[in-house]
Amino acid sequence: PGLGGELREPHTIFEGLSLEELRELMEDIKTYLELEGDGPHQGFWKSLRVLCKKEIDDCANRKKDTGIHGAVMDDVMQTFRGKTAQELDDMRQDIQGKIDANDGTLDLEFLEGMLVHLTVFRAQAEVREYHKTMLRRQLERLEDRRAALRREQLENPEKFASQQQAAADAAAAADADSGGLAAPDASSAATAMEAAERKKGLGDLEEELGLADEVELSKGYWWQDKHRPRKPRYFNRVKTGYEWNKYNQTHYDHDNPPPKTVQGYKFNIFYPDLIDRTVTPRYVCEPADTKEFMILRFTAGPPYEDIAFKIVNREWEFGKKHGFKAVYERGIMHLYFNFKRHRYRK
Helix, strand or coil: CCCCCCCCCHHHHHHHHHHHHHHHHHHHHHHHHHHHHHCHHHHHHHHHHHHHHHHHHHCCCCCCCCCCCCHHHHHHHHHHHCCHHHHHHHHHHHHHHHHHCCCCCCCHHHHHHHHHHHHHHHHHHHHHHHHHHHHHHHHHHHHHHHHHHHHHHCCCCCHHHEEEEEHHHHHHHHHHHCCCCECCCCCHHHHHHHHHHHCCCCCCCCEECHHHHEECCCCCCCCCCCCEEEEEEECCCEEEECCCCCHHHHEEEEEECCCCCEEEEEEEEECEEEEEEEECEEEEEEECCCCCCCEEEECCCCEEEEEEEEECCCCCCCCHHCCCEEEEECCCCEEEECCCCCHHHH
């Protein structure tokens, strides 16, 4: 089975649907619920049915008068927002207990209205928690595959390097056929540098930053008439970890950790054949299409074209004790940095 997963939360599938489409979706949900029977996913389909019914009522202008004045509606919503399904179940039991007691001092219409809204929030919470569980399982499978690939690389680095070289040769041939400017650096020095860095492997909380994160740049250099541009080789790592903010401390623990986040990067760009060895390669940060990311561009000079990567846009830690390193030595540009970490109280 594939590892593809829908990152969008399931309850957002209702956005933009017409009344007719919502009714068709409701029939589909009922069919899946009937097929599920008493299976493990029964709660998910029941919750999705609750959310779909609310969307149909809203779209058909059949909103119920829940007895809650608009002025206090925001306070009610805030009470439910961010709660887990279990926490909302506890709140439901507490509210229902007050209704059943009916001592004459409480506004029963208000409490019953709260239950109507709580049911929707509870359905959202269950769908969200189910979705997170599925994503975590997919991540575990992906990490298992990465671990297997990592073992294969370490056990047979020569084979892996030859495969990389074959891929580079094929890319160079394709580039030449297309009349493109740059071909990947196929020199033995660059290949050896990459193989040596790759042989070091990845740390427990490290992943390889590869082609998927590379940014296409406009080509054209003042020196390209003298020197055929070539794309520098590289081997980069992304450091991941867990953010223990207040929300994650409340909803996760070390046995059931939150999703990993990017903590920093290690860039190794290989320039063994620079024409002007007195000029040190440099890096520059540029804006990306969204504020959450930035473009990190490396520039060295002939015969190497610029290369850039899309990375997370967060504040860097500078200083050796925080792992920062920006140095060009033995033909390799090293740029290592970690993001500033916020301290959270336990």
